[in-house]
Amino acid sequence: MTIDTGAGERIAPSRSGFLSGAFDSDVHPNFRNGIRDLAPYVESTAMRKRMGLLDAPRGSAARVLRGDNVVQVPGAEMRLPGVNYTNPGGTMRLDAMPPDGGPPGSDPRFVVTDHLDRHGLGGALLIGGGVLGLGGIPEPEIAAAVASAHNLWLEDVWCREDPRFRIALVVPPQDPALAATEVHRWGRSPAVAAVYVPGTDNGMAFGHRHYYPIYEAALEYGLPVVTHPGGESSGTNTAMIAVGKPEYYLEFHASIPQVYMRHLVSLVVAGVFERFPTLRFGLIEAGWAWLPHVLWRLDKDWKGLRDECPWLQRPPSEYVLEHVRFTTQPIYEPADPSDLGTMMRLARADRCVMFSSDYPHWDADAPEMALRRVPRDMRRSLTHDLPSDFFRLGR
Amino acid sequence: MSEYLVGPADEFLPGDRRIIDADGRSIAVFNVDGVLHALRNYCPHMGAPLCEGETRGVMLPGSPQTFRYSERPTVVVCPWHHWEFDIRDGRSSADPALHARTYPVEVRADANVYVVVRSGR
Numbered sequence A: 001m002t003i004d005t006g007a008g009e010r011i012a013p014s015r016s017g018f019l020s021g022a023f024d025s026d027v028h029p030n031f032r033n034g035i036r037d038l039a040p041y042v043e044s045t046a047m048r049k050r051m052g053l054l055d056a057p058r059g060s061a062a063r064v065l066r067g068d069n070v071v072q073v074p075g076a077e078m079r080l081p082g083v084n085y086t087n088p089g090g091t092m093r094l095d096a097m098p099p100d101g102g103p104p105g106s107d108p109r110f111v112v113t114d115h116l117d118r119h120g121l122g123g124a125l126l127i128g129g130g131v132l133g134l135g136g137i138p139e140p141e142i143a144a145a146v147a148s149a150h151n152l153w154l155e156d157v158w159c160r161e162d163p164r165f166r167i168a169l170v171v172p173p174q175d176p177a178l179a180a181t182e183v184h185r186w187g188r189s190p191a192v193a194a195v196y197v198p199g200t201d202n203g204m205a206f207g208h209r210h211y212y213p214i215y216e217a218a219l220e221y222g223l224p225v226v227t228h229p230g231g232e233s234s235g236t237n238t239a240m241i242a243v244g245k246p247e248y249y250l251e252f253h254a255s256i257p258q259v260y261m262r263h264l265v266s267l268v269v270a271g272v273f274e275r276f277p278t279l280r281f282g283l284i285e286a287g288w289a290w291l292p293h294v295l296w297r298l299d300k301d302w303k304g305l306r307d308e309c310p311w312l313q314r315p316p317s318e319y320v321l322e323h324v325r326f327t328t329q330p331i332y333e334p335a336d337p338s339d340l341g342t343m344m345r346l347a348r349a350d351r352c353v354m355f356s357s358d359y360p361h362w363d364a365d366a367p368e369m370a371l372r373r374v375p376r377d378m379r380r381s382l383t384h385d386l387p388s389d390f391f392r393l394g395r
Numbered sequence B: 001m002s003e004y005l006v007g008p009a010d011e012f013l014p015g016d017r018r019i020i021d022a023d024g025r026s027i028a029v030f031n032v033d034g035v036l037h038a039l040r041n042y043c044p045h046m047g048a049p050l051c052e053g054e055t056r057g058v059m060l061p062g063s064p065q066t067f068r069y070s071e072r073p074t075v076v077v078c079p080w081h082h083w084e085f086d087i088r089d090g091r092s093s094a095d096p097a098l099h100a101r102t103y104p105v106e107v108r109a110d111a112n113v114y115v116v117v118r119s120g121r
């Protein structure tokens, strides 16, 4: 069978258009050889033993790891948890495969040309595709060790390739003290744009006091905290949905916003933004079109339930608009495309929604196509102003 | 109307696909079970290079909790969001109102395959 490809027509880049210099709040760098990519960055022999990486090379030798050159005791290598549901088509964009092979998103140079340069982007937040399920690793110490190695890998392999790549510093939600240590290690690095707490499902939504040491640490360096779906249905986390666990990937995937509605309500009602009045919190890939409903209902109920949470001095929606940011992908596609602007106005998207692509995942948005229905007067806040303010870009 | 040469017909085996540039338009020609079909290499959803996706059979509709799969490779699956389009008529499996652009394919007397593009399409 011959498959002869390569003459594909591509959407014209928007170098001079509205995406020029835009910041993409969700790009996924992926491993080439799984956890073995992290081997050069794990110092502790004990942790190397636990991760099954004793025989792998040490030191900052990431580029040596291009080949499959690691001798390994069969079955000893740790497997990083991923979503416990199988997408029948895989979860990566086939056309995002690097020219010299390897998984989509595993070659920094190709991500620069295929994504950043193609669309003229000014920067991108790197949310590690291999650690989306970090919250589903049962052992907190191992989760912390994976997180540390992953952050070093991002800096060494990705940020060195192009300074437009900015790190979402992954930390283990399992153990906020270990997470805070990781934040202190990196807090002043200009490569870091956010502290990333992977989505998780440990019975505690993000308003829970369990997480406060992470928020405190992030605030010491003026960093926002972001989260992203994946961990809720990975590894030891299995039942992400309140009323019963999904049976199909479609159920899991379409129900993701339900989880983030809960996190949002929890953050506000617990008074996180009264306790930490300068905290900025990003719910990445969590959706936003549901905001009009959830915020209205929160405000309405709060008026009659203030006795329960007297620490809330203002209507809940005001905390959200001030402190929380959401991202565009997957862009909503109403039956009448002109309704998108109405939906965005109802969600007050000009105050709280930032542009994201989710490159190179299967459900990624093509930036120009996705944003072309966004009313012109709302585009710049999504692509430039809100991310610049949220991530303190250029500061 | 313009015609574009794809190549010798006898080199085109079942399962093959060729992607040609037709004056800036990318068009794929597929051989499905011995019959040639041409589709625009541009997904009507968000503009992905549709025809660089996997070609495969289709899961057939049936009653809940039952699965039947037809192995005849009649659809191409978009490499981005996995929407399926029938290679023979460009129709989306999920939304009959949505279709990828199709073109006539002809094998001429010179034993070559040509794609025919009517102006503006």
Ligand code: FES
Pocket (backbone or CB within 6 Å): B043, B044, B045, B046, B047, B048, B050, B078, B079, B080, B081, B082, B083
């Ligand atoms: S671009 Fe083809 S399915 Fe979305």
